[in-house]
Structure formats: C-alpha cells, structure tokens
Amino acid sequence: MPELNGILVQPDCRHFRGDVPCRPNKEHGYQCAGCPVYAPTQERILIIKLGAIGDVIRTTPLLRRLRQEYPAAKITWLTHTPAILPPSAVDEILKLDLTSVLHLQARQFELLFNLDKDKEACALHDTIRAVQKFGYTLLPNGVPWPGNTLANHKFLTGVFDELSLQNQKPYAQEIFELCGYEFRGEEYVFDTHDDKGYRWDSLPTSRPRIGLNTGCGDRWTTRLWSDTHWIDLISQLQQAGYIPVLLGGVAEDERNQRLHLATGAAYLGTFPLEQFINLMQQMELVVTQVTMAMHISIALGKPTVLMNNIFNPHEFDLYGRGQIVQPDRQCVCFYRGTCKLGTSCMEDLAPSKVFAAVRASLPASAMQKAV
Structure with missing residues (x-):
C-alpha cells in the first residue's frame, strides 16, 4: 500500500x-x-440512468442484484436527479454535467450499464472505458441503437407502439434482462427520510390515511381525473371512516385547495421532495395515476391503487400490494397527451371502482382502524 x-x-x-x-x-x-471499515474495491461499476425522477426510482432494484453479485464493487451512478438516490446504496452519485463527464472519461470500469436512449447517455457509453458494456450505443449517424442483443427487447418496445402494447414484461424485468440478469422480484432501494425529523402532528392517527395524488404532470394530461370524480371518491372514503389526504406538488396546489374546500379532506400544502416522500410514508395506502408519486409509493412499499388508461398496465409491478384500475371503455390514446375522442376515457373510471380497489388493497390491520 x-x-x-x-x-x-x-x-x-x-x-x-x-x-x-x-x-x-x-x-x-x-x-x-488500521481502519475497521476498510473496503477494498474489486469491481468498478457505472450505471447511466439519467431520466426523470420516477424512472430513476424504478431502476433501483438493480442495485440489489449488483450488491449480491459484486459485494466488493464500487458503484457509481450518473443521473440528472442525484438527490433521489440513497447514498447508503450507491458509493458515488454524480449529476450529469461537464465535470462529471470529464471525470468519468478519464476512468476505467469493469461494468457499464447505460439504461437510457438519450443521445448524451449513448455518447457517454461509447466514450467511457469499460471491460463489459450493456445497454444502448450510438450509430455513426447519431441514432441510438442496442449495444448487444440483450437490449433488443427494451429498444424495440420503445420505438414501435404496437410492440409496446404487446409487451407483457414489467419495467424492472426489462431492465434486468437488458443487464443480463433474471428478475426475481427485487424491491426498490429507497430512503423514507424518517431520520430528518419531519413532524406531521396535524395528521390523524386513529383512522387509515389514504393519500390521494391528484396530478399527473403536464405531458400526458389524458391521465387526469376530474374534480367531480375526486370529490365523489373523497366522500366515499370519508363515509367509510378513512382519512383522505390530498397530495401533490406546486402544479396540483390549486386543484388540491379546491378539493380541500369542497370536501374538508386534509391538505398540508406543498413540500420539498424529501419532505414530500416522508409525508407519503405516513399513508396507509396511496391512490395515484402514473406519475412520480406512483413510483415513490411503490418504493415505500405502500399498497397502491393505480389509475391507468394510456399506458400498458403490464409495465407496472405493484409487488402484490394494491390494484391497477382502468376505465371500462378501452383507451385508444396509447402514450398520447391529448384524447382523440375529445373527452378522456378517465372520465369513464367510476369513483366507486377506485373505492372498491382501496377497500380490497388495505391491509387487515388498517381496515380495523376504520371500524
């Protein structure tokens, strides 16, 4: 030494x-x-998963397999959203910027997993030295392409809607197979932020708290549920003895204020991400559409009632906790931000159907609180 x-x-x-x-x-x-925690590195592993926060969260099950296969590895993760990754599970978390790119290009890795088809991610895959590489590369004309045959399935479902509709594999399984592993139901790796000292004294504890995430971002607004339906669901939950808690960010604040005034449902306001995650940790169950809060709910191990219309439901793995509920009318707007028919089929998803899914998904211990 x-x-x-x-x-x-x-x-x-x-x-x-x-x-x-x-x-x-x-x-x-x-x-x-004489350091008692000296941990010599045997393998150096780089994960490139830039993506949105939700996509980063739902890739974390891969960490469990990598730690099992390579217990002495140093794992580096490059992303747009470093704050969402638990430092206890990743040795080095880097934000995509020029400093990180120069740093990584000067290093050598045993394994590199590029899980994004973004052009900058593929370019990095091609310029960083690694003994083995998995995921996506760039063709000479700058188009993303599978780096090997393991990436073919995930690549094709991303470029042809027809193949995406036919897909029967959840996202985590696709990612594991892209990396050369069999998916065995590995759970997310996530931080509840219980150690941050957040206090939620205004939240009742005597009855089950049902988190209602009312937004879905502004990219695919065909997922939105109307205020009328939310008010109906809140009423049913209240009559059954549950405590509805409105959840969301700045984009949902106006809607949640309206729903709070119309129903008296609890609404604590908006919070920074870590505090919002810890608020969700206080829920017994979460009702949500396909959005960041869905990934957080699954990562926290919460029973989740997922309202879905425009995405392939096989893409989502609730790990046996909760249900996916969809409109009775078949959606014809796969991965579309506007509805072909003018009125989103989400209006055909009855609040009573969502309420029934809540009742069926709550653990028995939580159900007893509502009696």
Missing part, C-alpha cells in the same frame, strides 16, 4: 474520496492505517 510522508493511504477503498475526507474519517476519525 502507498505511503505519503510516512502515512498509509489506501486509494482502492470504496470510501476513499481523494479530494475531501471520506465519510469514516469525517464521522469517526478513522485513518487508513
């Missing part, structure tokens, strides 16, 4: 930073000589 001025330094350790003190040194005063 190298010594600098007579002091032992072990740069192969997973904790070693080089530019600043490592966490064991900062928290416990350990130095390399």
Whole structure:
C-alpha cells in the first residue's frame, strides 16, 4: 500500500474520496492505517440512468442484484436527479454535467450499464472505458441503437407502439434482462427520510390515511381525473371512516385547495421532495395515476391503487400490494397527451371502482382502524 510522508493511504477503498475526507474519517476519525471499515474495491461499476425522477426510482432494484453479485464493487451512478438516490446504496452519485463527464472519461470500469436512449447517455457509453458494456450505443449517424442483443427487447418496445402494447414484461424485468440478469422480484432501494425529523402532528392517527395524488404532470394530461370524480371518491372514503389526504406538488396546489374546500379532506400544502416522500410514508395506502408519486409509493412499499388508461398496465409491478384500475371503455390514446375522442376515457373510471380497489388493497390491520 502507498505511503505519503510516512502515512498509509489506501486509494482502492470504496470510501476513499481523494479530494475531501471520506465519510469514516469525517464521522469517526478513522485513518487508513488500521481502519475497521476498510473496503477494498474489486469491481468498478457505472450505471447511466439519467431520466426523470420516477424512472430513476424504478431502476433501483438493480442495485440489489449488483450488491449480491459484486459485494466488493464500487458503484457509481450518473443521473440528472442525484438527490433521489440513497447514498447508503450507491458509493458515488454524480449529476450529469461537464465535470462529471470529464471525470468519468478519464476512468476505467469493469461494468457499464447505460439504461437510457438519450443521445448524451449513448455518447457517454461509447466514450467511457469499460471491460463489459450493456445497454444502448450510438450509430455513426447519431441514432441510438442496442449495444448487444440483450437490449433488443427494451429498444424495440420503445420505438414501435404496437410492440409496446404487446409487451407483457414489467419495467424492472426489462431492465434486468437488458443487464443480463433474471428478475426475481427485487424491491426498490429507497430512503423514507424518517431520520430528518419531519413532524406531521396535524395528521390523524386513529383512522387509515389514504393519500390521494391528484396530478399527473403536464405531458400526458389524458391521465387526469376530474374534480367531480375526486370529490365523489373523497366522500366515499370519508363515509367509510378513512382519512383522505390530498397530495401533490406546486402544479396540483390549486386543484388540491379546491378539493380541500369542497370536501374538508386534509391538505398540508406543498413540500420539498424529501419532505414530500416522508409525508407519503405516513399513508396507509396511496391512490395515484402514473406519475412520480406512483413510483415513490411503490418504493415505500405502500399498497397502491393505480389509475391507468394510456399506458400498458403490464409495465407496472405493484409487488402484490394494491390494484391497477382502468376505465371500462378501452383507451385508444396509447402514450398520447391529448384524447382523440375529445373527452378522456378517465372520465369513464367510476369513483366507486377506485373505492372498491382501496377497500380490497388495505391491509387487515388498517381496515380495523376504520371500524
């Protein structure tokens, strides 16, 4: 091992930073000589998953398999949203910027997984040195392409709607297969932020709290449910002895204020992401459309009632907790942001159907609270 001025330094350790003190040194005063948590790196693994927050969250099951296969690996993850990843599960979390790109291009990895077809992600796949590479590359004309045959299935379902509609595999299974693994039901890796000291004294604890995530972003507004339907569902929940809690971000604030005034449903306002995650942690069940809150709910292990219309329901794995409910009328707007028929089929999803799914999905212990 190298010594600098007579002091032992072990740069192969997973904790070693080089530019600043490592966490064991900062928290416990350990130095390399005799360090009780010295963890020599045997493999260096890079995951490129830039994506939206939800896509990053639902890729985290891969971490469980990688830790099982390579317990002594140093795992680096490059993303647009580093704050969503749990530092306890990823050794190095990098945000996509010029500094990170230059840094990664100067290094060598044993395994590189590029899970995005974004052109910048594919370009990085091609310019970073690694013994084995999985995922997507760039053709000479700049078009994303499968890096090997393992990526064919996920690639094709992303470029042909007909194949996407026929797909029977959940997202996590597709990602695992792209990386050369069999999916065995690995759960998400996620942080509840219970250690941050957030207090929710205004939330009742005597009856089951049902989180209602009322928005879905502005890209695919065909997923939206009307205020009338939300009010109907809230009324049914209240009559059954549940506590409806309105959830959402800044984009949903106006709607949630309206629903709160119309029904008296609890609404605590909007919060930074970590605090919002911890608020969702307080729920017994979450009702949501396909949006970031859906991924957070699944990651937190919450029973989830997922309202879906424009996406292939096989894409979503609720891990046996909850139900996917869809309109009785077949949706003809697959992955479309506007409805061909003028009125979204979500209006044909009856609140009574969603309420029945809530009742069927709540654990028995939570049901007893409502009696």
